[in-house]
Structures are given as structure tokens and as C-alpha cells.
Amino acid sequence: MKIKTCGLFRQEDITFVNILQPDFIGFVFAPSKREIHISQAYEYKKHLVDSIQVVGVFVDSPKERILEIIQAGLIDIIQLHGNESEEYIAELKALCNAPIIKAVRVQNIHDIHTTTLADYILYDSSSGGSGLCFDWRFLDEIHNTKPYFLAGGINANNLAQAISHKPYAIDVSSGIESQGIKDFEKMAHIIHTIRGNAHE
Numbered sequence: 001m002k003i004k005t006c007g008l009f010r011q012e013d014i015t016f017v018n019i020l021q022p023d024f025i026g027f028v029f030a031p032s033k034r035e036i037h038i039s040q041a042y043e044y045k046k047h048l049v050d051s052i053q054v055v056g057v058f059v060d061s062p063k064e065r066i067l068e069i070i071q072a073g074l075i076d077i078i079q080l081h082g083n084e085s086e087e088y089i090a091e092l093k094a095l096c097n098a099p100i101i102k103a104v105r106v107q108n109i110h111d112i113h114t115t116t117l118a119d120y121i122l123y124d125s126s127s128g129g130s131g132l133c134f135d136w137r138f139l140d141e142i143h144n145t146k147p148y149f150l151a152g153g154i155n156a157n158n159l160a161q162a163i164s165h166k167p168y169a170i171d172v173s174s175g176i177e178s179q180g181i182k183d184f185e186k187m188a189h190i191i192h193t194i195r196g197n198a199h200e
Contacts (some may be wrong), residue, residue: 001022001166001167001168001169001170001194001197002023002024002026002168002169002170002194003022003023003169003170003172003190003191003194003195004022004023004024004026004039004055004058004169004170004171004172005017005022005024005025005026005172005173005182005187005188006009006026006028006034006055006148006151006171006173007026007028007032007173007174007182008025008026008027008034008035008036008044008049008057008096009028009036009040010181010182011043011047012111012137012180012182013043013044014046014047014048015053015136016082016182016184016187017048017107017187018033018047018048018049018052018131019032019184019187020184021049021051021052021054021154021191022061022191022200023052023053023169024052024053024054024055024077025048025052025053025054025055026055026056026057026079026135026171027041027044027054027056027057027074027075027175028057028060029041029054029057029058029061029065029069029152030057030058030081031055031059031082032059033180034173038069038072038074041069041074041075042074043089043173045073049108052182053076053077054075055075055076055077055079055101056069056070056074056075056076056077056078056079057079057081058079058080058081058082059080059081059082060082060083060084061082061093062110063088063092063095066078066092066096066140067095067140070096073075075098075099076098076099076100076181077099077101078092078096078098078099078100078101079100079101079102079103079122080100080101080102080103080118080123081103081122083173084102086116086117087115089102089117089118089200091173093117098187099119099120100117100119100120101118101119101120101121101122101124101149102114102116102120102121102122103121103123103124103151104116104121104122104123104124105124105125105126106123106125106126106134106135106138106152107126107134109138109139109141111123112138112139112141112142113141113144115144117150118144119146119148120146120147120168121144121147121148121149122149122150122151122171123139123148123150123151123152123167124146124151124152124171125151125152125153126167127143128134132152132153133152133153133154135147136161136162136165138179139165139167140165140170147167147168147169147170148167148168149167149168149169149170149171150162150165150169150170150171151170151172151173152161153174153175154172154175154190155172155174155175155186155190156175156186156189156193157174159175159190160191162194163193163194163197170190170194172190175190176190185195
């Protein structure tokens with residue numbers, strides 16, 4: 001099982017992940033309290049260990065902006081967290097080779113059955129980054145074989161339950177923060193717990 005720490009926006013966060021080595025980190029390139037600018041991404045990427053893959057999070061962004069960031073070598077994977085259509089995803093896949101994660105905001109059981117051209121699905125609560133969970137019992141109804149990231153309100157208290165659903169990856173953001181800032185101890189606890197449960 002893999003781990004993604006999302007919403008890194010300080011140099012200290014890069015220091016944390018270089019020590020703890022999650023599989024993925026997320027840079028948010030969309031309006032958010034965790035948004036970073038391209039100039040920051042350059043600086044952070046320069047200091048990031050090579051083994052960690054960078055996911056760029058976008059919300060209904062022009063494809064040209066995503067391609068600019070890809071071509072600059074700032075990210076390895078694209079995460080679409082808005083209302084991007086399948087046509088948009090198809091066009092993006094034709095323009096670049098980067099894997100694509102499509103976020104699905106789960107409000108009811110029907111959302112679990114979403115199909116997409118993207119390489120991965122990310123199941124999130126209806127308000128991503130809020131620290132709230134959706135009803136994870138819906139995950140028992142997944143019938144597609146596409147690997148998925150599980151996000152939305154995951155923290156130390158419900159991590160075991162999240163792991164029990166056996167997602168491809170656990171995605172955490174607010175659950176590794178204290179007062180809106182990434183917390184090394186919380187990050188370490190979650191990463192070490194997932195590593196201890198990884199039997200791939």
C-alpha cells in the first residue's frame with residue numbers, strides 16, 4: 001500500500017518528506033490555503049529526493065497550464081480535482097504521457113461506480129481538504145479494477161479502517177496537520193503505520 005502526503009507548501013514540509021519518504025507528495029496548483037506557485041514548486045522540487053513522485057493537483061485548469069508545469073519537470077503525475085470531462089482527460093492524455101488521477105467526490109453509492117479514462121481514481125469527501133470523511137462502506141461496492149487512492153478525513157484515529165479497505169494508496173492532508181501546518185510527528189505516525197501494513 002502506498003502513501004501520498006498532499007498539500008505541502010513550506011520548505012519544512014520538504015525536509016519532513018525527505019526524512020519519511022512517502023511514495024507521493026502533492027503540490028496544489030489551485031486556489032486553496034495550500035496552494036503554491038510555480039516559483040515555489042521549482043524551489044521545493046530542487047530539494048526533494050528523487051525517489052518521491054510529485055503529484056500536481058489542478059482544479060478545472062487550462063490544459064496549457066498543466067503542460068507548462070509538466071514540461072518544466074515539476075511534477076510526475078497529474079491529479080484532476082474539478083469537473084473535468086472525459087473529453088478533457090482524453091485530450092490531456094494525447095498531449096502528455098504523465099499518469100492522470102481523477103478525483104471523485106463521493107456523496108452517494110452511485111459516485112463509487114464512476115468510470116474514467118484516467119489511470120487512477122481518487123475517492124474523496126464532497127469537500128476535499130476539509131478533514132471530513134465520506135461513508136467508506138460504499139467502497140465495498142467497487143467493481144472496477146482501476147487502482148484507487150482513498151482520501152478525505154484520514155487521520156490517526158481512522159487510519160486502520162482506511163487501510164482495511166485495501167486501496168492502492170492512502171492520501172492524507174489535514175490528517176497530518178496541526179493548526180493548518182504539516183506536523184512531522186503526525187506524518188511519521190501515519191507513514192510508519194501504513195508501511196507496517198504494506199504486504200504488496
